[in-house]
Amino acid sequence: MWILAVTILASSIAFIDSTVVNVALPSLQASFHATVVDVQWMVESYGLFLGALILVGGSLGDLLGRRLMFVLGVAVFAAASAGCGTASNVHRLIIARGIQGVGGALLVPGSLAIISSSFDEKTRGRAIGTWSGFTAITTALGPVLGGWLVEHASWRWVFFINLPLAAAVIAISLWHVPESRSATGGNVDWLGALAVTLGLGGLVYGFIESVNLGWDHPLVLGSLVEGCGCLILFLFIEARVTSPMVPLRLFSSSTFSGSNLLTLFLYAAIGIFFFLFPLNLIQIQGYSATAAGAAVLPLILLIFLLSRWSGGLVMLYGPRLPLIIGPLVAALGFVLFAVPSVGGSYWKTFFPAVIGLGLGMAITVAPLTTVVMNSVGQDYVGAASGINNAVARVAGVLAIAVLGIVMVNAFSRRLNDDLTRISTPPNVLPADVLREIKANEIRLADLPLPTSLDDTTKLVIRDSVGKAFVFGFRIVMLICASLAVTSAMLASVMIPEAR
Numbered sequence: 001m002w003i004l005a006v007t008i009l010a011s012s013i014a015f016i017d018s019t020v021v022n023v024a025l026p027s028l029q030a031s032f033h034a035t036v037v038d039v040q041w042m043v044e045s046y047g048l049f050l051g052a053l054i055l056v057g058g059s060l061g062d063l064l065g066r067r068l069m070f071v072l073g074v075a076v077f078a079a080a081s082a083g084c085g086t087a088s089n090v091h092r093l094i095i096a097r098g099i100q101g102v103g104g105a106l107l108v109p110g111s112l113a114i115i116s117s118s119f120d121e122k123t124r125g126r127a128i129g130t131w132s133g134f135t136a137i138t139t140a141l142g143p144v145l146g147g148w149l150v151e152h153a154s155w156r157w158v159f160f161i162n163l164p165l166a167a168a169v170i171a172i173s174l175w176h177v178p179e180s181r182s183a184t185g186g187n188v189d190w191l192g193a194l195a196v197t198l199g200l201g202g203l204v205y206g207f208i209e210s211v212n213l214g215w216d217h218p219l220v221l222g223s224l225v226e227g228c229g230c231l232i233l234f235l236f237i238e239a240r241v242t243s244p245m246v247p248l249r250l251f252s253s254s255t256f257s258g259s260n261l262l263t264l265f266l267y268a269a270i271g272i273f274f275f276l277f278p279l280n281l282i283q284i285q286g287y288s289a290t291a292a293g294a295a296v297l298p299l300i301l302l303i304f305l306l307s308r309w310s311g312g313l314v315m316l317y318g319p320r321l322p323l324i325i326g327p328l329v330a331a332l333g334f335v336l337f338a339v340p341s342v343g344g345s346y347w348k349t350f351f352p353a354v355i356g357l358g359l360g361m362a363i364t365v366a367p368l369t370t371v372v373m374n375s376v377g378q379d380y381v382g383a384a385s386g387i388n389n390a391v392a393r394v395a396g397v398l399a400i401a402v403l404g405i406v407m408v409n410a411f412s413r414r415l416n417d418d419l420t421r422i423s424t425p426p427n428v429l430p431a432d433v434l435r436e437i438k439a440n441e442i443r444l445a446d447l448p449l450p451t452s453l454d455d456t457t458k459l460v461i462r463d464s465v466g467k468a469f470v471f472g473f474r475i476v477m478l479i480c481a482s483l484a485v486t487s488a489m490l491a492s493v494m495i496p497e498a499r
Helices: 002-032 036-064 066-085 090-118 121-152 156-160 162-176 190-213 218-240 248-252 254-284 289-295 297-317 320-337 351-374 378-422 431-439 441-446 455-494
Strands: none
Touching (some): 002 121, 156 162, 254 378, 320 351, 378 441
């Protein structure tokens, strides 16, 4: 009981933090007067280190001790949470978020590894099922709790709340969780971890900073070239080291390759959705932070409530059919998100889209996990699960970097068109006002308006800002729909039919 309690609590801290921060983003942006690039880094710094190092975290636990790495991960995560909560500027917050990602990379794989080593084969499945169910519930409630804290206390409490939870996890772990490690030993693929971290970091930096610096800036070009080079080097390293963090032989299975490509495209869409949707709700639609957190609750609850049913679909029809239908239903959900403009009841605007996306993901998640685990031999199920988890997280990191550019460009183009329309004789906007607005377009909906404008003109421009954001959001949601459709196509081609 203690082992389950502590692993559920620790995993919940990491899972909640990845969703709660999205609800706090508008408040963080306003507090630090941050650009959308700064806001992207608040999310990306966490996801980058978590996605790149999660496989290393599992290897370290097997080699040095699962409880040791688990407790160390919780301690690092808690210290970084304190750093986030006390951050005096956006750069310190981004650094602390990156350290949080390192802590998460140690504790997330450690929680399942501790369960696997502490329960026998007869009770392990039930224990993992209990862990999955409770972490899903806490993840669902996380955005609501985070929104309430942002609204009634401060965004800083989104991070401070981790401290007493982490203290309880460490205390229970030291008293009630036995130490365990792999009997076969092995090595940690440090070279591969360094190459993939530098590779992903270079790509993310290049894409995000292109908005600020332009594509022809030496830092942007150099980062993209360095990122691509390091990722190519990573493949060479994995093909040659004795204990690779990503055994490339697994990708000889078309089923394994197809399921991970499906994961890459579908979770890229999910990643950018959870980044932009709270900004839309809070900054454009006028939702409170609590209401914005509650708005996605039906989506997560659908995945939780239907996961057992969707897992049974594999037994009835095989994995191929659910993995085609699920992403297609999710694509419909994304299309529905592109319909609402500004205003209107949640139940008539976003609720149908939330249900569509939630149903699509509910149909997909359990069969996807099953096909990943069944596509490799028993000796590699841990590696296969870890790789798929890392692919899902990296997909979100890359999507926010790449599609963030699409969002900023679409927003700027639409707003500039509206400013041209507004600034016509006899109501011509002064040139310095236009320059100031255009210089701050990178802040998207948090764009500050010049104080020299009269109230009527401010209202007109603020209306244009809202419409420009919705325009960009619609384009990104339609791209997300196309990514989901691509996932379904990959499943139809690469996932074999049931025999």
